[in-house]
Amino acid sequence: MFGYYLRLALASFRRNPGLTALMIMAIALGIAVCLITLTGYRAAANNPIPHKNDVLFAPAIDSWDPDQPYDKQKPWRQPDLLTYRDAAALVATDIPDRKVVMYKVADVISREDGAMEPETIIVRATTRDFFAMFETPFLYGGGWDEKADQGPEPVIVLSKETNEKAFKGANSVGKSVRWHDRDFRVIGVLADWQPAPKYFDVSNGAFEDPEEAYIPFAFGRQFEMGAAGNTNCWKTETIDSFERFTQSECIWQEVWVELRTADKVRAYREFLDNYVTAQKKLGRFPRPLNNALYNVEGWLKFNDVVGDDRKAMVLLAFAFLAVCLINTVGLLLAKFLNAAPAAGVRRALGASRRDIFLQHLVEAGVISVAGGIAGALLGVAGLWALRSWYTKVIEEFGRVLPFEAGSLILAIVISLVAGVLAGMYPAWRIGRAAPASYLKAQ
Amino acid sequence: MEIRPIFSALLRNSAGAILVSLQIAITLAIVVNAVFLVKQRVDTVSRPTGMDENNMFSVRLTGFGKDFNFESMVREDMVMLRRIPGVIAATPTPQVPLSGSGSSTQFFSQPNEKGNKEPVAYYGADEQGVETLGITLASGKPFAAEDIEYREKDSPALPKSGKVIVTKSFASKLFPNENALGKTIYDNLSQPVTIVGVIDHMQGSWLGWNKVDHVMLQPQVGPGPSTQYIIRAAPGQIDRVMSDVEVALKKAFTNRVVGKFHKFADMKQRSYASDTMIVVILGVVTALVVIFSALGIFGLATFNVNTRIRQIGTRRAIGARRLDIVRYFLVENWIVTSAGVAVGCILALIGGYVLSTHYGVDRLDLYFLVGGVAGLWVVGQLAAWQPSHKAAQVSPAMATRNV
Numbered sequence: 001m002f003g004y005y006l007r008l009a010l011a012s013f014r015r016n017p018g019l020t021a022l023m024i025m026a027i028a029l030g031i032a033v034c035l036i037t038l039t040g041y042r043a044a045a046n047n048p049i050p051h052k053n054d055v056l057f058a059p060a061i062d063s064w065d066p067d068q069p070y071d072k073q074k075p076w077r078q079p080d081l082l083t084y085r086d087a088a089a090l091v092a093t094d095i096p097d098r099k100v101v102m103y104k105v106a107d108v109i110s111r112e113d114g115a116m117e118p119e120t121i122i123v124r125a126t127t128r129d130f131f132a133m134f135e136t137p138f139l140y141g142g143g144w145d146e147k148a149d150q151g152p153e154p155v156i157v158l159s160k161e162t163n164e165k166a167f168k169g170a171n172s173v174g175k176s177v178r179w180h181d182r183d184f185r186v187i188g189v190l191a192d193w194q195p196a197p198k199y200f201d202v203s204n205g206a207f208e209d210p211e212e213a214y215i216p217f218a219f220g221r222q223f224e225m226g227a228a229g230n231t232n233c234w235k236t237e238t239i240d241s242f243e244r245f246t247q248s249e250c251i252w253q254e255v256w257v258e259l260r261t262a263d264k265v266r267a268y269r270e271f272l273d274n275y276v277t278a279q280k281k282l283g284r285f286p287r288p289l290n291n292a293l294y295n296v297e298g299w300l301k302f303n304d305v306v307g308d309d310r311k312a313m314v315l316l317a318f319a320f321l322a323v324c325l326i327n328t329v330g331l332l333l334a335k336f337l338n339a340a341p342a343a344g345v346r347r348a349l350g351a352s353r354r355d356i357f358l359q360h361l362v363e364a365g366v367i368s369v370a371g372g373i374a375g376a377l378l379g380v381a382g383l384w385a386l387r388s389w390y391t392k393v394i395e396e397f398g399r400v401l402p403f404e405a406g407s408l409i410l411a412i413v414i415s416l417v418a419g420v421l422a423g424m425y426p427a428w429r430i431g432r433a434a435p436a437s438y439l440k441a442q
Numbered sequence: 443m444e445i446r447p448i449f450s451a452l453l454r455n456s457a458g459a460i461l462v463s464l465q466i467a468i469t470l471a472i473v474v475n476a477v478f479l480v481k482q483r484v485d486t487v488s489r490p491t492g493m494d495e496n497n498m499f500s501v502r503l504t505g506f507g508k509d510f511n512f513e514s515m516v517r518e519d520m521v522m523l524r525r526i527p528g529v530i531a532a533t534p535t536p537q538v539p540l541s542g543s544g545s546s547t548q549f550f551s552q553p554n555e556k557g558n559k560e561p562v563a564y565y566g567a568d569e570q571g572v573e574t575l576g577i578t579l580a581s582g583k584p585f586a587a588e589d590i591e592y593r594e595k596d597s598p599a600l601p602k603s604g605k606v607i608v609t610k611s612f613a614s615k616l617f618p619n620e621n622a623l624g625k626t627i628y629d630n631l632s633q634p635v636t637i638v639g640v641i642d643h644m645q646g647s648w649l650g651w652n653k654v655d656h657v658m659l660q661p662q663v664g665p666g667p668s669t670q671y672i673i674r675a676a677p678g679q680i681d682r683v684m685s686d687v688e689v690a691l692k693k694a695f696t697n698r699v700v701g702k703f704h705k706f707a708d709m710k711q712r713s714y715a716s717d718t719m720i721v722v723i724l725g726v727v728t729a730l731v732v733i734f735s736a737l738g739i740f741g742l743a744t745f746n747v748n749t750r751i752r753q754i755g756t757r758r759a760i761g762a763r764r765l766d767i768v769r770y771f772l773v774e775n776w777i778v779t780s781a782g783v784a785v786g787c788i789l790a791l792i793g794g795y796v797l798s799t800h801y802g803v804d805r806l807d808l809y810f811l812v813g814g815v816a817g818l819w820v821v822g823q824l825a826a827w828q829p830s831h832k833a834a835q836v837s838p839a840m841a842t843r844n845v
Contacts, residue, residue, distance in 0.1 A: 308802035
């Protein structure tokens with residue numbers, strides 16, 4: 001029966017090719033716009049490390065100005081960075097299974113033998129757990145140990161790209177590079193790694209490239225290097241040396257902890273509260289006690305990585321899809337009613353109401369499938385156009401609008417459901433029509 | 443007018459009319475809010491920078507090695523750069539306007555953190571700073587060569603000359619209704635500086651900041667070992683000048699890294715990339731949704747005409763003029779459109795309210811709603827124009843035929 005209905009549908013399309021094309025186009029455009037906005041939304045709402053969502057935490061404490069909150073629009077928000085002394089204190093505990101303190105620095109990398117063009121690179125000064133906590137894939141070698149952190153020993157982990165530039169991609173473990181006019185021994189090389197959003201450093205840009213190399217955190221202080229990322233200060237204080245900068249109320253450091261059990265989470269929360277309360281007694285933390293421990297998803301939400309624009313766009317896209325569908329319902333209704341006499345003849349020859357309903361529902365279904373496929377193609381073409389236009393402007397744009405099967409499948413499912421829903425009423429209407437009234441006039 | 447019969451005809455076959463009304467309602471809600479959003483973005487993107495941004499570019503240089511001398515590098519580079527044909531002016535600066543990265547601090551109109559207080563983004567520049575940026579001074583004059591201080595190390599001290607140049611909008615916040623030229627202002631450590639120049643208008647580093655036009659130039663170069671150069675080329679010569687500068691900079695010293703070159707126009711485009719994308723997507727959606735609504739109206743009117751050929755013939759046969767037929771269908775369409783517009787106003791207001799409370803959009807300006815209503819009425823009548831006139835062509839003889 002389905003094959004017969006399909007043939008009827010195709011015959012009907014041939015009778016009104018213009019109208020059929022219009023309906024397919026309406027659904028296609030609605031789906032395409034939804035696909036594009038959904039892709040942007042899903043890319044930003046992505047959790048790059050879902051399996052560790054509930055064990056990785058970013059602690060936040062409110063060390064800001066007593067006179068005004070860090071974010072005037074959202075006064076409950078803690079600052080998204082930490083002062084140097086607080087960052088150091090928050091990792092000076094054995095509660096977490098793993099812990100990391102870090103910030104970004106920048107300087108020139110070169111090779112003693114001149115085998116590479118000297119280049120300024122962004123380096124993450126961090127502690128040994130970084131690689132295991134954030135599951136960085138290694139091409140060669142690995143991270144460093146506690147001794148290297150304490151030394152600090154001049155070891156460096158290169159990104160794949162930096163290793164290409166410095167060693168043409170060869171296994172460089174054990175070789176040395178110059179950075180900040182010091183020799184560093186390569187201890188590991190990362191494979192391709194580009195978490196998006198860059199959840200562990202949202203403050204410096206949720207879609208930025210990962211750093212080009214990693215060195216032990218303690219070098220930051222030894223070299224007296226300020227942050228190559230955001231630094232925010234609120235307090236009136238004379239900062240005339242790096243030492244005083246590390247003791248200041250300026251925020252520029254990031255801490256993450258891995259807490260594998262609920263008990264440890266509880267213990268770490270308590271630890272945070274105790275720390276801030278003790279600091280309050282020393283005259284710091286003038287704002288009300290407002291400590292938080294954000295898991296990955298919570299941290300992304302706290303930093304509003306998705307952003308209002310993307311949400312509003314999805315809302316508008318679905319309103320647009322609704323218009324497209326209502327348009328299709330109207331056109332289908334007109335088309336079916338025009339063809340009512342044929343349905344009348346089929347009824348008179350013994351077809352049941354259900355048969356007529358199903359026949360027209362198949363016709364609507366074919367249109368929606370065609371619209372869904374055309375919409376998916378249009379959407380991918382639109383994404384491609386937006387991407388190629390914008391990657392010229394912003395290098396990391398591919399991460400903001402990636403191609404991904406999830407949105408595509410979602411769009412096609414939406415089109416099918418929507419198309420069948422759109423066909424429901426017109427098919428029901430035509431199925432109810434009394435055959436006699438149409439036969440009379442023939 | 444024959445409103446009553448039109449109504450009864452509509453009610454007898456209401457499904458199509460309801461669908462079109464609903465479509466118009468949602469269309470109005472989308473169009474009004476989308477156009478409002480687009481207008482705001484376009485306004486933001488088209489703000490003037492105050493600079494000659496189409497002819498400017500910047501590059502970062504970072505020195506390394508033991509025998510590197512920051513001040514002599516900058517001085518020699520500047521002499522060399524300013525000799526390159528097509529270079530109008532050049533200045534070293536630690537931060538670059540429009541780049542998205544910069545430094546800000548706050549100043550007070552009186553010492554000891556008293557008086558008016560305003561945040562400001564600050565930039566180091568040498569004696570060619572004003573000319574390089576292409577900004578106009580409303581009063582005062584650019585820095586002189588002897589004002590410029592070269593620094594090896596970072597320090598909270600303000601420039602030794604004690605001079606700064608600031609934008610008018612920043613100065614007017616510190617000294618409302620007063621001429622700021624010659625006034626002294628204080629940082630939060632009460633260090634005094636004197637305003638020696640007032641810039642008409644200039645944007646700083648963060649185009650998303652609501653005080654983007656609060657800018658201060660300080661007669662200072664450094665601290666090393668890293669700095670940026672801003673170079674202004676003669677109109678139309680930026681590409682050639684940029685490649686000449688790159689060759690010259692790479693040849694001049696070996697113990698420094700010459701970074702990527704950035705055109706100011708590109709940085710501006712980059713800062714506004716998401717705004718531009720929103721404008722593009724919303725613009726396309728708005729155009730499509732209006733076209734679909736017009737097609738829906740057109741389709742409904744055509745359907746109504748086709749199913750009423752006999753009725754039209756009968757009306758013509760008993761004396762209705764062509765104009766009466768056209769008017770009948772236009773009025774019918776106007777009723778359908780108006781019903782949609784009425785519901786659409788409510789939807790648009792709800793949409794605007796949701797966007798403003800949940801999605802950080804400004805409150806919907808009601809003029810946009812008025813414009814949207816008027817626009818959809820016009821679109822509705824235009825879409826019904828052809829079917830109505832087709833109906834008027836129906837011959838009175840049709841009344842006698844079976845259709």
